[in-house]
Amino acid sequence: MFMTYEARVAWQNQILLAPAFVLVACFILIPAGAAIYISFTNDALSGFAAAHPQFVGFKNYVRLLSDDGFWNSLVVTFCFVFGSSIVGQFVLGLAAAMALSRPIAFKSVFNAALLLPNAVPEVVAGFIWISMLAGGKNSTLSRIVGLIGIAPQNWLESVPLLMIIVVNTWRGIAFAMILMTSGLSAVSPEVYESARMDGATPRQIFWRITLPLLRPTILLYMLVSTAGTIAIFGLIYTLTRGGPAGATEIIGIYIYNQSFTAYQLGYGSAVAVIMLGISVAIGALYVRILKVQV
Amino acid sequence: MIGVRKFTRAQATAYGFLTVTLVFCLLPFVWVLLASIDPNASLFLQLPKGITADHFIKIFTAKNGARWFFNSLVTVGATTALVIIVAGMGGYALSRTHAWWKRPFLYAIILIRVLPPTALIVPLYKVMLMANGLMGVLVRSIVRPASVRSTMQIFGFVDGYLGLILVLTAMQLPLALWIIKTFFDLTPKDYEEAALMDGANVFQRIHRILVPLALPGLGAAGLLTFIGAWGDFLMPLTFISSADLQLLPIGLFRSFQRANTIDYGYLSALALLYMMPAVVAFGVARRFLVQTFSGGIKG
Numbered sequence: 001m002f003m004t005y006e007a008r009v010a011w012q013n014q015i016l017l018a019p020a021f022v023l024v025a026c027f028i029l030i031p032a033g034a035a036i037y038i039s040f041t042n043d044a045l046s047g048f049a050a051a052h053p054q055f056v057g058f059k060n061y062v063r064l065l066s067d068d069g070f071w072n073s074l075v076v077t078f079c080f081v082f083g084s085s086i087v088g089q090f091v092l093g094l095a096a097a098m099a100l101s102r103p104i105a106f107k108s109v110f111n112a113a114l115l116l117p118n119a120v121p122e123v124v125a126g127f128i129w130i131s132m133l134a135g136g137k138n139s140t141l142s143r144i145v146g147l148i149g150i151a152p153q154n155w156l157e158s159v160p161l162l163m164i165i166v167v168n169t170w171r172g173i174a175f176a177m178i179l180m181t182s183g184l185s186a187v188s189p190e191v192y193e194s195a196r197m198d199g200a201t202p203r204q205i206f207w208r209i210t211l212p213l214l215r216p217t218i219l220l221y222m223l224v225s226t227a228g229t230i231a232i233f234g235l236i237y238t239l240t241r242g243g244p245a246g247a248t249e250i251i252g253i254y255i256y257n258q259s260f261t262a263y264q265l266g267y268g269s270a271v272a273v274i275m276l277g278i279s280v281a282i283g284a285l286y287v288r289i290l291k292v293q294v
Numbered sequence: 295m296i297g298v299r300k301f302t303r304a305q306a307t308a309y310g311f312l313t314v315t316l317v318f319c320l321l322p323f324v325w326v327l328l329a330s331i332d333p334n335a336s337l338f339l340q341l342p343k344g345i346t347a348d349h350f351i352k353i354f355t356a357k358n359g360a361r362w363f364f365n366s367l368v369t370v371g372a373t374t375a376l377v378i379i380v381a382g383m384g385g386y387a388l389s390r391t392h393a394w395w396k397r398p399f400l401y402a403i404i405l406i407r408v409l410p411p412t413a414l415i416v417p418l419y420k421v422m423l424m425a426n427g428l429m430g431v432l433v434r435s436i437v438r439p440a441s442v443r444s445t446m447q448i449f450g451f452v453d454g455y456l457g458l459i460l461v462l463t464a465m466q467l468p469l470a471l472w473i474i475k476t477f478f479d480l481t482p483k484d485y486e487e488a489a490l491m492d493g494a495n496v497f498q499r500i501h502r503i504l505v506p507l508a509l510p511g512l513g514a515a516g517l518l519t520f521i522g523a524w525g526d527f528l529m530p531l532t533f534i535s536s537a538d539l540q541l542l543p544i545g546l547f548r549s550f551q552r553a554n555t556i557d558y559g560y561l562s563a564l565a566l567l568y569m570m571p572a573v574v575a576f577g578v579a580r581r582f583l584v585q586t587f588s589g590g591i592k593g
Contacts, residue, residue, distance in 0.1 A: 012496065013387035017399075020384035020467055027418060027464035028406055034417035096315055099308035112577075113316040116323065119576035120569040121525035123543040127550060127565050128322040131329075131337055138338040140325065170318060202304065231410035234527030238547055252412030259416045260532070272413040283408035287401060 032276060038269040045263035053266070060270035070271060072246050073254035077230060079161055080168070080250050085225040088169030090218075093176020098210070100177075101184050118174035126238025129167045130156075133239075156240055160247040164236055171235065175228075176221060183217030184210075216290070223286040227279055251275050326562045335559030349563035359564045361538065362545035366568075369455055369530075369541065370523045373462040377470045377519040378512050380463065385474025385511070386504060390483075400475075403468045411465060411528050418461065419452075422533060426451035453535050461533065462523045469522070470515035473582070477511025517579035524572050542568050 003011070039060055043053035064070050096114055100107060117125065132140045135154030142152035155163050187210070195205050211218075233252050236242065242249035242257055249257065251271065259268030329335035330349050332342035353359035388399065426446075433445050451457030489503050505512075530541040540548075546568060549561055 010391070010393060013391040013393065016383040016387035017391075019380045020471055023380065023460065023464040024406065024467055026421065027461050028409065028414065031414045031417035031421055032409060034420060035414065038417055038420070092315060095311055099312050102305065102308050104305075104308060104312070110312045110316055113319050115576070115580065116573065117319050119521075119573045121543060121572055122527050123525075123547050124326075124565045124569045125322075127546065127561070128326045130550070131325045131339065132322050134337050140321065140339045170322070173315065173319065227408040227410075231408075231412065233412050234525075234543070237527065237531075252410055255412055256415065256528075259419075265416050265420075269416050272416060275410060275413040279408045279410055279413070280405055283405040286408070287404055 035269045035272045035276065038266055039273045041266045043265040043269070045260065045265055047263070050265075056266070060267045063267065064270050064274070069246060069249070069254060069258075073249050073251045073271075076161060076246070076248060077250040080165060080232075080248075081226055081229045083162075083165035084168035085172060085229040086222065088165060089172035089176045089225065090221065092169065092173045094180045094214075096173060096177045097180035097184055100181065114177055115174040117171045122232075122234030123238050125167065125171055125235055129163075129170075129239060133163055157244055160240055160244060164239060164248050167239065168229065168232065168235060172225070172229075175225065179217055179221045179224075180214065183214045186217075187213045220286075220290055223282055223290070227282045227286075230275070230279060230282075326565055329558050329562035330566050332559055335562060337556075337558055346559075349557075349559040350567075352560050353564055353567060357560065358537075358540070358545060359542075359560070359567070362540055362542040362564075363567060365539060366524065366542040369459055369462070370520060372455075372459045373466065373523045374516050374520045376459065376463045377466050378516045381467055381470035381474050381515055382505075382508065382512050384467075385471050385515075386478050386508070388471060388475040389478030389481075400472075403472055407468045407472075415528060415532055419532060422451040422457050422461070425457065426454070429454075429456075447536065447539055452533055453539065455539070458529060458533050461529050462526060465526070465529070466519040466522050470519055473515045473518070474508065474511045477508060477514075481507050514579060514582040517575050518582065521572055521575050521579065524575075 038053075040055060040057060041053040042056045042059070044050045096110075100110060104110070133155040135152075135157070136142065137146065137152035139152070139155070141155055146152060191209060191213070192205060195209055200208070230250070231252060232250065233256070236248055236250060236253055237256070240248045242253040246254075252275065255268050255271050255275065258264050258271060262268075325339040328339065328342055331345050331347070332340070333344050333346045333348065334342070335349070353363070388396065429449055429451060430442075430446065433449060434442055437445050446454050448454060449456045451460075485503050485507065486499055489499050494502065525543070527543050527547070530544050531547075534540060534544065542564075546561065546564055549564075550556055
C-alpha cells in the first residue's frame with residue numbers, strides 16, 4: 001500500500017516472470033548443474049552404484065580421454081555437422097535462395113516443396129527415409145543409382161554416416177534458404193546494377209558482392225545451425241540408433257546410449273558436460289561475434 | 295542480345311536446380327502417400343494396384359493409433375497453452391522492466407537455447423525421479439489406494455503426463471519468451487498508460503489491453519511451441535513407458551522397429567496423420583521463422 005508506483009511495477013514484473021523462471025530453473029538450469037555433479041560420481045541407472053553413488057573425482061574424465069567411443073562420437077559429430085549443415089544445407093539453401101530471388105514461375109510451389117521436409121516431425125522423416133534407403137534392389141535409392149550402374153546395397157549399413165548427412169541436408173535446406181533469402185533481400189538491387197554496368201561477370205558478382213554482403217547472415221546461419229545440428233537426436237535415433245558399430249553415433253546419441261543402454265549415468269554425464277561446454281562456447285561466440293543486442 | 299541470352303541461361307539454370315531440389319525434397323513423401331492408400335503396401339515405393347481407405351479407418355477402429363494421437367494432442371495442447379500463458383506474462387515483464395537483471399536474463403535465454411536436450415537428459419531424469427517420488431507421497435496421502443496408479447498417470451513425473459508437460463513447456467519457454475518479449479518491445483506503451491490513467495486495474499489492463507494487442511505475438515509463440523513439442527521425440531521416449539500413455543512419435547517408432555509383421559500401409563497412414571498438424575502449423579508460422587532465428591540482431 002505504501003509502495004511507490006515504480007516499486008510496485010518492479011515487483012509486478014518479477015511476479016510475472018517467476019513462473020517462467022521456476023520452470024526453466026527446475027528443468028534446464030538445475031539439470032545442467034546436476035550434470036556437472038553427477039559427472040564426478042559413479043552413478044548408474046541400476047545396481048549397487050544406483051543406490052549408493054560414490055564420489056570418484058576426475059575418474060570419468062580420465063576414462064573419457066582414453067575411450068575410443070567418445071573420440072569416435074566427436075569425429076562423427078564433426079563430420080555430421082560439417083557435411084550436413086556447413087556444406088549440404090548451406091550450399092543448397094543459398095543456391096535455392098538465389099534461384100528463388102529471380103523472377104520464377106511456380107515460386108510458391110518450389111518454396112513449399114523445399115519447406116516440407118523441415119515441417120515434418122523427425123520420426124516421420126526417419127520413417128520415410130528408411131523406405132528410401134532400405135536394402136535390396138527394390139529400395140528407391142538403389143533403383144535410382146542403379147541407373148548409373150551402382151550396385152544395390154543396404155545404404156544404412158554400407159555408408160551410414162553419408163546417409164544421415166544426406167537425410168539431414170534434405171531436412172535442413174529450408175532453414176538455410178529462409179535465412180539466406182532474408183539476407184539477400186537486404187542487399188539493394190542498385191549494387192548489382194552498378195556492378196553489371198562496370199562489366200562484372202555473374203561469377204565475379206557472386207564472389208565479390210553477394211557473398212561478402214551476406215557474411216553476417218552466413219555467420220549467423222553457421223552458429224545457429226551448428227548448435228542445432230549437434231543437438232539432433234530423433235532423426236538419427238529413428239534411422240540407425242547410432243549404429244552400425246557407432247558409425248552414426250553423434251555425441252548426443254552416445255550420451256543416450258551410455259546412460260540408458262549401458263546404464264552408466266556418471267560417465268554419460270561426463271560426456272554431457274563436454275557437450276554442454278561446446279554448446280555454450282558456440283552460444284557465447286554467437287553473442288560476441290554478432291554483437292547481439294538485448 | 296547478349297544480355298538477353300545470358301538472362302535466359304541463368305533462368306534455365308535456376309529452373310533446373312530448383313526442379314532437381316524439388317524432386318529430392320518430395321520423393322521420400324511419395325512412398326508414404328502411395329503406401330497409405332495401397333492395399334498391398336510394402337517397404338518399397340510402388341504404384342498401388344488399387345485404392346483403399348482401410349489404413350486410415352484402421353487408425354480409428356482397430357489399432358492404437360487414435361489413442362496415441364489423442365495422447366499427443368492432450369500433452370502437446372496443454373504444453374502449448376501453458377507456454378502461451380507463462381511466456382506471455384514473462385515476455386511482457388521482460389520487455390517492460392528496466393531492472394538490473396534484464397540483460398543477464400536475456401543473455402541467459404540465448405545460452406539456454408543452445409543447450410542440447412540430449413546433454414541434459416540424465417540429470418533431468420534424476421530430477422524427474424525425485425519429483426515423482428514426492429508426488430507419489432502426496433498422491434498416496436490424498437487418494438484411495440485403488441486409484442493411486444491412475445492418478446499418477448496424470449500427475450506423475452515419470453510415466454505421467456504432468457511431468458512430461460512441464461518438461462516440454464520448459465524446453466519451449468526460452469524461444470517463446472524471446473518472441474513475446476520482442477513483440478512487446480514493438481508495442482507502444484501509450485495504450486497501457488492511458489488505461490492506467492483511466493483507473494483500470496492490472497487485471498483489466500491485461501484482459502482489455504495487453505492480450506488483444508499481443509495476440510499476434512502469442513500466436514506466433516504458440517505455433518512454434520506446438521511444432522516443437524509435437525515433433526519432440528526424446529522426452530516422450532525417456533519419460534513415458536506405459537503403453538496406454540504412449541505418444542504418437544514413440545508409438546510410430548516402436549511399431550516400425552519391430553522386425554516382422556510391420557503393417558506399412560497402416561503406419562504410413564498414421565505417419566501422414568501425425569505430420570499434418572505440424573505441416574499446417576508450419577505453413578501458418580512461416581513468416582515468423584526468420585525473426586526467431588535472427589532474434590535480437592541489428593542489421
